Amino acid sequence: MPSATHIRGRNGVLLADACQDGMEASLGTAIAGSPNLFMLVGPNTGLGHTSMVIMIEAQAAYIMDALQKMAGRELATVEVRPEVRTS
Numbered sequence: 850m851p852s853a854t855h856i857r858g859r860n861g862v863l864l865a866d867a868c869q870d871g872m873e874a875s876l877g878t879a880i881a882g883s884p885n886l887f888m889l890v891g892p893n894t895g896l897g898h899t900s901m902v903i904m905i906e907a908q909a910a911y912i913m914d915a916l917q918k919m920a921g922r923e924l925a926t927v928e929v930r931p932e933v934r935t936s
Contacts, residue, residue, distance in 0.1 A: 858883035859928070875929040878908045879915075884926035887912045
């Protein structure tokens, strides 16, 4: 992912450095160590049997839910815990 050389997560760690051994994201959307970073069609979300639109809609709903919870709880950041991420 070319943009990984420009995105910094917690403590200034480049996403490219954090993912040297392979990229992992919870539900293919949120990356541990990268607060407020959400992506669509993230790692391991490629489908060979159905439309990517279904995946994108599900991820967009997940992101919107996280943003609404952040707003409702007046949180400045949200971050997936490392133990719940999946490759």
